[in-house]
Structure formats: C-alpha cells, structure tokens
Amino acid sequence: MSDTAPSAAPSPLDAFAERYVKLVLAVGQHDDSYVDAYYGPPAWAEEAKASRLSLEELASRAAALERELQALPAPSDAFVALRHRYLVHQTGSVSAWVRLRRGEKLRFDEESEALYNARAPVHTDAHFEQLQAELDRLLPGPGPLMERIERFRREFIIRKEKLDIVFRTAIDEARRRTLAHIPLPEGEGFSLEFVTNKTWGGYNWYQGNAKSLIQINTDLPIFISRAIDLAAHEGYPGHHVYNVLLEQHLLRERGWVEFSVYALYSPQSFIAEGSANYGIDVAFPDAPKYLREVLFPLAGLDPQRADLYVKVEELSKKLAYAENEATRGYLDGRLTREQARDWLARYRLMSPERAERFIANADAIRSYVINYNLGRDMVAAFIERQGGTDAAPERRWQLFRELLSSPRLPGDLR
Template sequence: MQVKLIFSALTMATLLGACQKAPEPVVTTDAWSPLAQRYVSLVLALGEHDKSYVDAYYGPAEWAEQAKTAGQSAADIATAGSALQAEIRALSATDTMLRLRQHYLITQLTALISHAQTLATGKRASFEQQAQQLYDTLPPQRELASFDTILAELEALVPGEGDLTERVVAYRAGFVIPQDKQQQVFERAIAECQARTLSRIDLPQQERFTLEFVEDKPWSGYNWYQGAAYSLIQINIERPIDISRAVDLGCHEGYPGHHTYNALLEQKLKNELQWVEFSVYPLFSPQSLIAEGTANYGISMAFPGEQKMQFERDVLYPLAGLDAALAAEYAQFLKLMAQLSYAGNEIARLYLNGEIDAATAQSLRQRYLLQSEAEAKQGIRFVDTYGAYVINYNWGKDLVKNYIEQGGSEDERWQRFISLLSTPKLPSSIAWE
C-alpha cells in the first residue's frame, strides 16, 4: 500500500529531464551486438516465467513485446542460453574491457540457464548451488555457535534483564523514527548521501529519483531503476524504522548505491559503448552481488570512520526528536549487531537445504539475529521469495571491501569503487587487475 509520494529536492531543469527518453541502443554489425541482443531477449523471456527476475529494463519496447509473444518455455530458454554461451566463448576478446564483457555475458548466462532449469523442473536448487550458479561465488560457512561470543558482548551492553532478544527489541524501540518525522528524516539523509556522492562521482545531469513509502513487502527498501538516470526508491514502513536506517537506505538505494550504479552502467556501457546487454538487469545473477555489495559498502565510502554517527547525532537525531546523547552508544551496539549478519546466511542455508522448517528458521532468527517475531517472519518471507540472494548483502560487501581497500589513498579507493560501478566486473573477475 502506498502511503505518500515525494520528490527529491532538485531544480526544475533537472525535473524536466524526466521527460527525456533514453537514447535507443544502436545494434551494429559487429560480432558482439547480435549475441548481446539475444542475451537481452532471453532475460526478458525468462522474466515471463518469473516476475521477480527482470529487475530493470530500459531497452527498446519491441524487444519486451517480442518476449511476451514468443511463448518460449523455461526449458527452451535454458537450451538457447547454453547455445548462446558457446557462441560467446568462441569470440576473440582483444582488450581488457572486451574480456570483461565476454566474461560478463558468459557468467550471466550461467545464472540464466540455472534459473531457467529451476523454473522448468520446479526443483529448488540448494543454497550452495544457488550461490555458485546464480551469484558466481561461494560464501564462507560458519557454525551458528560461533556467534555466541558476539551475543555475550551484547548481553553485557544492552540494558535490562531477561531474554536478550526481548531486551534488544525494547532497546531499539527507543531509536525508532516517529511516523510523522519519517519523510523529513529520509529526505535529509538522502540529500546528504547525494551531496557526498556527487562530490566524488559525475552522474548524468538529468539524474533524479522519486521516493515512496510503502507497506506489505518482503524487503526494507527497493530501487526500481527506470532508465534515463531515473529511479523509483521505495521504503517499507510496515514495521518501525530505527534512525540508523535512514542513512543506510539513502546510500544503499540511492547514492552511491543502486541508483548511482545503474545510472553509471547505463551511461558508460549502454549509451556510450552501445553494449545493449546493459539495458536489462536480471535480479538472480552475479551482477546482483556487485550491486548489493557496492550499495552496502557505499555507506562507508560516503560516511567514512565515525562520520555516519556524527551526522546522525548532529542532524538526524534532532530531526527525529531522539536523544542525540545516545548516538555513539547506539552506533557501538549496531557494530556488534552487524557481526551477527552471517548467522542469517547460515539459517538460510539450513532452511533452503531442507534441514530445518520455517518455524525453526524463525526461531533461530530470533535467537541469533535478535529479531522480533515480526522481523523474523519477514526474514523468512524474504528467503522464500529470493532464496540465497541474502549472501549478496554481507558476503558481497566483504568482497567489494577487500577489492576497494587495496587502494592506498582515499582517491584510489574511490577510483576502485567507481570502476565497480561502471564496468562489467563480476565476483570472479573483480580481481583481474
């Protein structure tokens, strides 16, 4: 349910840019373009079998119409994907960017074939199979008991007595943004994320977004990229939102996260190089690990060190009517909570592999992620909807962090970050240079 609609604070000239159509991709006669167009067509065709699959498309409308009327089965799409993959392997990549392009198409097709086979057979792949085939990686595995030391630290930090989960839920309630302050707080947070990003990254002049507050979703926030450097950003307000999420979601969904990533790929690869494969974004693909990893690590890029806490303390806490004197304490609490995130991967692993049922998974989320019953249920709903996609947030962030922090200076780190946002790098090609 949509609650309210607002626009970002942009100039009228920028808003007028919303009316501009994205330039049509030019399909040339080189060996790559026809194969790339076939890739786009297969992604769109598979989207007819899974409405979550095509996260964004801003190519020619007739391609989307053709996918609707083609009537390809999921099994046929898998077969066609394998044939296309073989043709792309046979191409000669003459420079680094073409090698990245070739690797991108081959690896994205591996994910497409895997997802098509899953839809064709109705048999859900294991957690490990999804991670490797859909996201081009295999995250580390940890025993749930290994998180007990972090829980012990939280026991000592969180006030009150009795069950730790209940204490954490009660403690976090003191940092919830009042509903009548949500719009103001989010607008200010996103504006700060935007300003900090634009000081480092050149985005298209017409870039813009719309912000909506919604309910009844399996996620906390979502960026629906529309093309022409425009995004619809939705924030789920069905459950209370604590003050730390304003900057997190502003960076993740907007700047320098998903909106920035998609706008740069569209500008640099689709428009300037006319690589038509970047007119579509399949959600269940290796590209998502880079997208989610950069979106999460982007928070630290925009707000290095203690700057996020300081901005929240000095600006957002007063806007929300919260006690700014508690900002540093709450930030320390959140750092410990973040160390529990991999427990969510392990619970998803057990659940997707059929080792535990939904009720047990919910109970484990309440115990190891310290979530309320409602939060835990939403977490299970997310895994039911998106499977092993959960690894893209924490493992993706860690892979991106390891790559970026090879840069010595702040300028070098930003250069490496921008390279992830504007080139065809995937998990298995991220360290080629």
Template sequence: MSLNPLAEQYVKLVLAIGLHHPHYVDAYYGPSDWQPTIKEPLEAIQQQVTELVDTLKKITPSESETLRHTFLIKQSESILTFINVISGNAPKFDDESLALYDAISPNKTESEFDNVLLELENLVPGDGSLSERMVAFNAQFEIPKNKLDDVFKAAVVRSREITKQFIPLADNENFQLEYVTDQIWSGYNWYKGDNFSLIQMNTDFPIYISRAVDLAAHEGYPGHHVFNSLMEKHLVNEKGWMEYCVYPLFSPMSLLAEGSANYGIEVVFPKPERMVFEKEVLFVLAGLDVSQAERYYEVQALMQKLSYADNMVAKRLLDGEISEQHAVELLVKYTLVSKARATQRLGFIKANRAYVLNYNLGQDIVKAYIEKHANMQDKTSVWQVFADLLANPRPASLLV
C-alpha cells in the same frame, strides 16, 4: 565475431524468463520491440540459452572486450540455473549461490554467533531474552512515522551532495520516493532508465535512525541509483553494450549491485563523519535523545558481526535441514529481532533463496577489492576505484 548480436539475444532471453517469474527482470530500459509478445516454454528458452553459452565460449574476444565477454558468459549461464530453480529442481544452497552469483558464503557456525551474543548481553542488560531486550533497546531510536520523510530526505540530500563531489552525475538524474507496506524487503530501488529511480521504503516495521543513512546510501547515493545510472551512461549509451540495459535479479550482477550498495554506505559516510551527521542532524530531526548515541553505535558495530546469520539460516532451510518454524527461531535469536520481523525475513528467504548472501558476502568482496586497489588514506582514490567498479561491473570471481 561481434558480441553485439549475442548481447541482443541474451537480453531477449532474459526478458523471456521474466514472463515466467514476476521479479526476475529488475530493470529494463532497452528497445520496446525487444519485449517478448508470447510466453515461450521454459524448455525452449533453456535450449536457446545453452546454444548462446556454447557460441560465446567459442569466441576469442578482443582485449577491450575480455571483461564484457566473461561477464556475458557468467550472466547467460546463470539463466540455466535459474530455469532449474523455478522448475522445481533447485540445487543445494552453495551450488545455487555459485551458479547464480559466482560466490559461496563462508560456513559460519552458531558458536561464532554465540560469542557475539555474549558481548551484547553486557551492553543490553535487563529482563527477558536478548532478542526482547534488543527490540526494546532499539525502540529508543525508532524514527516517528510523522518525521520519517524529513529524516530520510535529509540523509538522501547529504549522501547525494557527497557523491556528486566525486562522481559526475547526469543533470537530469533524479528519483521519486514512496512509502509502502506489505513487502518482504525494507527498501527497494526500481531503476526506470534515463537516470531516474523509484525508491520505495517499507513501513511495516519500525525504522531506526541508523537505517536512514543505510537506505539513503544503499538505494540511492552511491548505491543502486548511481550504479544503474553509470552502467547506462558508460556501457549502454557510450559503448552500445546492450546486455547492460537489462538487469536480471538472480544473476552475478546482483552480488556486485548489493555488495557495492552496502559498501557504498561507508564510502559516502566514513564512520566518524556518519556519527557526527547522525547526531547533529538526523537525531535532531527525528526528535531522539542523542545521549544514548554512543552505546547505540557500539551495539550496531557488534550487530554487524551477526550479518552472516541470515546465510546460515537460509542454507539450512533451503537444504531441508530445518523447518520454517526453526528458521524463525534462529532468526529471532541470531538477528535479534521480533518474531514478526523474523517471519518477514523468512518470507524474503523463501522468495529469494540464496540471494541473501549478496548483501554481506557481496559487501565483504567489494570491500576487499577496494582496499586492494585504492589508497585507503586518500578519499579521492577510494572514490575513483569505487566509481570505476560501478561503471565497469565484473563478477565476483574477477573481483581480485
């Protein structure tokens, strides 16, 4: 039995769920007549998804479609869990993350993070709490708003140039950049199809110099923009696998999307090269004092060890173990941000729930996969394995 009719059914069911949740369908560039014209009840959609999963599990795919078949099952099963979430029957954090993203976050403890805070205490001396001192320290590296566009565009241009040396991109690939406010995220890529993206940057809070490269690579090259372009080219256009013309945000696809976008930062900018580029180009464009750069990088490296604090807080909050006020306090303490920034992050957690693990756990899973399959001493080999992963996505349990 061909998977194509089932793939079409899957796409239409994802679009049907999109009428029940405004952010579920992150991207769609399939046939316009597949869009639903009426809002079906969730119970009816749930029954159709259950039947789709049952049918898929009865199929023995050809060898060339084994990965496609597995991914289609995982994606379809995640719809059933998401229906429970938006119906008010969300499972526990770990169960939700496994069902939606095919992975469970490591159970990090406060004591592990406390050890990192002790290291940072010595690097960022002064008065006030460590969070207050960190906010003041980072303020030295804030990109002035009137220079933000120049800095960010320089980072995008360079990441694009490097990416195109290793990944052939379509001649018409492009993006539009917008600066927005009043969002719960710092940056977002809205892929529109035909190799075009709208990239938005949220300017509600200060944007520090390190975020220029992070956002340029994560949202653009070789991150979300390239990921979506490669899927459209190789899977939708060349193979006719239409299930990839829709991207349901709360699904196994997101762990790879966010994980590869985060790991892609160090693929396009290995640390030594990144430091040179930032100090010689971005610091200058932003008008920042480069004399403090080395300590800034040292602090940033330690901050990476706190990345799983988001997951710890999200799990406790969503499992009903702590209040929202306590969650904000923990975010201030362990992510070393202001209360206002922590409150914004709380908004992201409440809206997106277990999605937070896709950034850190996703990055670690992709990193381990690349390191296993590529010659890490050969830049070309790293890029080849990375590009192949983007063009042939797989769920976390198959990233081995």
C-alpha cells in the same frame, strides 16, 4: 539522454548481447520479479510477451548461447574481456534459473554459485555467540539479549510523521557527498514513496534515463540508522548511481545493449547489493557524528544516546551472516520454517515478527541473501586491496566509481 544507444563500432559480442537481452526478457514472462529493470527497445519486450517461449525452449536457447560465448576467443582489450566474461556468467545464471523453474533441485551453496558466481562461507554457532557476548556487555540487564536489544532499539524509532523529512535529508546529504566524487548526468534523480505490504525494507526501481523510484516499506518500525543505510544503499552511491553509471558509460557511450536489462537473479546483483552496502561506508565514514548532530535532532531523538546506539548497531550488523546460515538450513531441508525463524531469533537477534518476515522473503529470493553480506565484504576487500581505505578516501571513491562503471562480476573481485 536518448532512449536508444548511439551507433558504435561493431563488435563480435554485439549479436550475442542482443540474444542475451531477449533471453532475459523471455524468462521474465515466467517470473514477474526476474526482470528488475528494462529500458531497451520496446519492440523486444513486446516480442517476448507475444511469443512467451516455453521453459524448455528457453533452457535450450540459454545453454546454446552460453556454449557459443564460451567458445569465443578472449578479447585482447582488458575492458572488453570483462564484457565477455560478464555475458558468459550472466547467461550461465539465466540457464541455472530456468533449470530451477523447471524443477531442478540445488542445495543452497550450489544455487548461489550457479546464480551469483559466489559461495558464502559457513559460520558456526560459536562465531555468533562470541559476537553476542560483546553485545551482552554493551547492554547488560535482565532478560534474554534479543529482548534487551528490542527494548533498546525502541528508543530510536523514527516516528511516522518524521519519516519523510529524515529520509529526504539523509538522501540529499548522500547525494551531495556522492556528487563531490562521482559526476552524474544532468537531470538524474529519483522519486521517493513510502509503501506497505512488502517483504523488503526498501527498493530501488530503476527506470532508465537516469531516473529511479525509491520505495521505503513502513510495515515495521524504522530505526534511525536505516535512514543513512537506505539513503546510501538505494540511492547515493548505491543502486541509483550504479544503474545510472552503467547506463551512461556502457549502454549509451559504448552501445552495449546487455546493460539495457537487469536480470535480478544473476551475478550482477552480487555487485549491485555488495556495492550498495559498502557504499554506506564510502559515503558516511562519519556516520556516528552525522547521526548525532543531524538526524537524531531532526527525528526528535536524544543525541546523547547516539554513540551507544551506533556501537550496538555495528556489532549487530556483524551477525548478518546468520541470515545465510538460517536460509541455508531452511532451503537445504535441515530446518523447518519454524526452526529457521527461531534460529534467526536466537543468533541474528531478530524479533519473531522480523524473523517471520525474513523467512517469507527467503521463500522468494532464496540464496540471494548472500549478495548483501558476502557481496559487501568482497567489494570492500577488492577496493581496500588497491589502497581504497579509510586513510585514503579519495582513492576509495575513485576505485568505487570505476567498479560501478564497469561490467565486473564476483569472480573479478577475487
């Protein structure tokens, strides 16, 4: 692949797309985490660094670009119309992020709507208590349920000397399964690193030209199911594949320069995180069997315990919306930091250490948390409504590939 997009038939949107890319790069000068990836013209990045526009100027430029995009007539071509809406909503999220950086206060739901074009449902305490009752029946015994789950999970920690072989095996299998359904360009691939002192569990740093750096944080013990989760989420068919397909089909083939930059706090992340989480189910519909027959023996764990472990993890994942409620309460000022941490321990069944790490991350990513759970559920519903179900795996892969190769955003999933 070349480092620049090929010439393509000019579009009225091209000039707006260039302004959008330069706007995102300029905002990135005020927040190191904002530009998650960039592989466009180096001169544009240098220009953003040299000029370092003020937040006031960026607010003005973002608002003007959004107005001008909204005023354009809707393209007659359905796929180009998706591009138009993508630019409108992505620019709107840039505008919202700049307003937040300038000190504007938004409640959790208002912020998620402004940044991610989505608003998470509210779940009551009773919803989580019902799920916990099911877990309580699976793991009876003395002591609080959170402590029983923590004791149970300790049986399934991957020893540090086994991490590399277990993760590489899972990633290789995820890649093999993905390539059977999604063609990827020759030479695509990733580097894998184990790191410490991070607030996240795993991260994909997409570097352009179909290459990624995948990092796994080993600060806390890593449970065996995370090997499948991270292999699919960060790699195949998750973040790595999503970025490769956008670069290949939209940037390189169509010359749509807006796909040379990834603004992290934007609607694109809703699709990225949601599809990456749903991609776990797409790639590993047989996860219990694969864990029991391959990863458990490889990690030196007892395969006879695999089925119960999977049932506990599947139920625990349904508690994920508790993370939204804790973050909503914390950011809206209804919960102190300590209360939010205790709420996570009570309803998400997190250990105090994991809950503290989660709240530390919430300070940084704020309403981004909805992208993981609501994003996953909306992507799943979008694909399953069109026939991509467990009973039709080929159709599911087809729809998943089409989603990853398109400029669709949350509003297009409804």
